[in-house]
Amino acid sequence: MEHTAGNGEETEAMRERRLDERPLTTRGRRTRNTLVQAAREMFEEKGFEETRVAEITARARLAHGTFYTYFDSKDDALHEVAKGLTAEMFEASRSGEPPGAAPVDRIRASTERFLSVYRDNARMMHVVEQVSPRNPRFAHVYLEIRGLFVDRIAAGVRRFQKEGEADPALDAETAASMLGGMVEHFARVWFLHGQEHDPDNALETATLLWARGIGLDVSGDGGTANATATVPEGESTARKG
Amino acid sequence: MEHTAGNGEETEAMRERRLDERPLTTRGRRTRNTLVQAAREMFEEKGFEETRVAEITARARLAHGTFYTYFDSKDDALHEVAKGLTAEMFEASRSGEPPGAAPVDRIRASTERFLSVYRDNARMMHVVEQVSPRNPRFAHVYLEIRGLFVDRIAAGVRRFQKEGEADPALDAETAASMLGGMVEHFARVWFLHGQEHDPDNALETATLLWARGIGLDVSGDGGTANATATVPEGESTARKG
């Protein structure tokens, strides 16, 4: 098992690394995609170590050897899957926010979006993390994806601070790391470990903790009638399954 | 032959199930402990999958075969290590809080304590999590340990709510899961992934986010002396089964 070049960069160059450097034909591209998809599915189902290369090719309805027409190793295939994961997460982290919305609504919106992507990618995230200690390449991937969101959050916090809505004394980076971690971790327990949660309650609670945590004023009604301490008779929408 | 140890705890009974069920001699106990310790060290260094049984015995300066005098399998050894981990975490989760302290101070204290234990056990926690998907036994261990803290936190939140200091509309369980996850996740990134953080800053930021998040009044000051200790003599109602 050699890690000839696994610094996580130069992805374009690396993709063309096969025997004779020639780019893939259409058919080749299709086969390759099939394999990446099959690999992802298997990894999600059984984890990386537990997945056999033969299982991947079986699922892709290809011969065992075909796997190595497209990947140098099982690790390499994971790397490929991870690239897709990163891309997807990147998209998600970029996706627009309601522009003129109130701070709390923005937080809620982005949290909702995050929970949504994470639900779909939780298993792969976990796989990547699992492999991290053995291969720094994947440690990097994890941190990179995490950074995508944390940076975004930090920027948001700073903006709120600038706008005078959030506590200016807060260290935005650290807070972002924590708030991002809060949602991510919750999502892990929810989607990965199977702990049951009511989506609305989860969303509202996260939003509330977050918003209040950074010092936003949520006393009025920053959101869709979300429970605040001042609401006298507010039926708590928070529930837990 | 005979089951001397019939103290009712299932796990205890299971521990003594090796060979012909005789309880361990003094020498045996010592050897066993050596192995458990060696196993833990190796797991922490290289992860569970990457650790060879031979490496464990080598570190313990014992013969390869001796391992199976005490454990049924590598999984079994991990289970043993995990039991120690659980015990340690249990202790930590119990360890007393400053009784009459102000809410924010209590939060800070418990956060500090958590970060401290977690620093020492982060790697093993990660190992347990890594193995979770393959063996529900370990999934359980992880969730159990996590529950230790989350329940504690939930109890705390509820108490604050009862005392009128925290937002009563908040779903204590969900909030606890999130706040606990926030600190845990932050600790992972810090201690496991090696991201650098200033301990004081981390502690204060976490405390602040947490306290404000649940609706405590931290307006007084951001730090040590805060949170109008109006709490009279609130008996902590937090308990765990």
Next chain:
Amino acid sequence: MEHTAGNGEETEAMRERRLDERPLTTRGRRTRNTLVQAAREMFEEKGFEETRVAEITARARLAHGTFYTYFDSKDDALHEVAKGLTAEMFEASRSGEPPGAAPVDRIRASTERFLSVYRDNARMMHVVEQVSPRNPRFAHVYLEIRGLFVDRIAAGVRRFQKEGEADPALDAETAASMLGGMVEHFARVWFLHGQEHDPDNALETATLLWARGIGLDVSGDGGTANATATVPEGESTARKG
């Protein structure tokens, strides 16, 4: 369909056996030559077993599959290369000797010629030998090439015997096998194993051992002032680098 090439030589017929038996087009012949050349280069560089078909085609700048348009197998390609080798060696073994020259000079001349061809073909000879045990076809090739020279030498020895210059008691065939082997083996060590030798010294020493060995009188001056025991002040030209 039709066997245009019916020139009676078995090997020729066999060479054209690919695909639907059509003789090669001009382009085909060129491609084929390119492949044979590339194969020879790769075999010389890495040996037969270590050479991949893909490496041959890569060097020939052709598609992997094209290889099998011209050869039935990797072995077949080696056979093709070996045919060229045999031809070259055949030429060398035939190449004229100085007609009226003195015996020692003839020996020197043929030894020099042999060393020269061998230098260029040592690696391929070695490859053929390497493969011999697995495939009798190549054992034959090796023995055949060797026979080319040994027979020539035997004929020479017999002629010297007939002319009364060499020891008539000598078994010409055995002596030829040994003398040929002597030079061949020396050449192997020199050109293949990289042991350093001074060309002049090598040539003179070989010539001397050979000539004297078969009983020629080298006391006078059989050669280009070559050192003999009787030469009192004879500057030995023998040197070794």
Next chain:
Amino acid sequence: MEHTAGNGEETEAMRERRLDERPLTTRGRRTRNTLVQAAREMFEEKGFEETRVAEITARARLAHGTFYTYFDSKDDALHEVAKGLTAEMFEASRSGEPPGAAPVDRIRASTERFLSVYRDNARMMHVVEQVSPRNPRFAHVYLEIRGLFVDRIAAGVRRFQKEGEADPALDAETAASMLGGMVEHFARVWFLHGQEHDPDNALETATLLWARGIGLDVSGDGGTANATATVPEGESTARKG
């Protein structure tokens, strides 16, 4: 396939390189020997590349995995076999000569001895040579063994020269390389390639070519009594860089 330490030296240190460095038990030593022997037999029968590890263990009547209890790799096993080969050849190269015998008799005796050892070890020698190009470790082994004999021969030639029996002008090293090669090569063709030869004829012819080649006087008779040193006083001008 790693060549962690393959410089051919430090053999003792290397032998103890297994997992935990402990020396082998008696049983272990026996098993190991069985494997080395089985490996040698298989290598001789089928060559190195063609031999499967499974075949070696099958012949040794051991489980497949046991092979790796004693060797790091197939290469490593060959190395072990090669060490035995070297030792045997070393012994042979040392084995005493008839002390007061006539030069020709000494040559005959040592040639006979060489042919005898070579007959028993020809196949392994060939295997080692086969593998040489891929692994310098084995190239070294071959050259080393060869050197054993060539050095011995060179010493003999020099002694004959000193005693005034052999041509002092001859470059002893080069001549030794050639004469040794002559016999070795002949032995290869004989024992390896299966060319038939009469042992007596072979021995006598080799002895004669050799003796006469270095200038011994064999005029008297073909054998025992010979070699009147007629060589006057020719200062050997032969040099070697």
Next chain:
DNA sequence: CATGAATGAGTGTTCATTCAT
């Protein structure tokens, strides 16, 4: 003819586990 994707049998190596001593 040329291409390059697809095939699948084959093989070295690993390592948890067993077992005789």
Next chain:
DNA sequence: TATGAATGAACACTCATTCAT
């Protein structure tokens, strides 16, 4: 108890060869 040799199932990876286009 402790030892360390023995076991063998399992698996990643290779590569000559085939084949559809």
